[in-house]
Amino acid sequence: MDIPDSPSQMQREWIRQKLDELPEDASLRIPVGLYRDMIDKQLLLGELVARQQKLLEIYVPDY
Numbered sequence: 574m575d576i577p578d579s580p581s582q583m584q585r586e587w588i589r590q591k592l593d594e595l596p597e598d599a600s601l602r603i604p605v606g607l608y609r610d611m612i613d614k615q616l617l618l619g620e621l622v623a624r625q626q627k628l629l630e631i632y633v634p635d636y
Contacts (some may be wrong), residue, residue, distance in 0.1 A: 577583035
C-alpha cells in the first residue's frame, strides 16, 4: 500500500474508495446548507488558483 503524501491526499483517497464501493445508480442526499458551503468553497478555490497563477506569471521567469 502506498503511503499518502499528506492528510488531505489520504482523505481524498479514502473518499474515492468509499465512492467506488457504491453502485453506479446510487444517489446521495446532502442538506442544502452543506451543498452551498461546498460550492462557495469551490468558487473561492478557483479564485485563489487564478490569483496564484497571475502571481506566477508576473514573478517567475519562464513560467
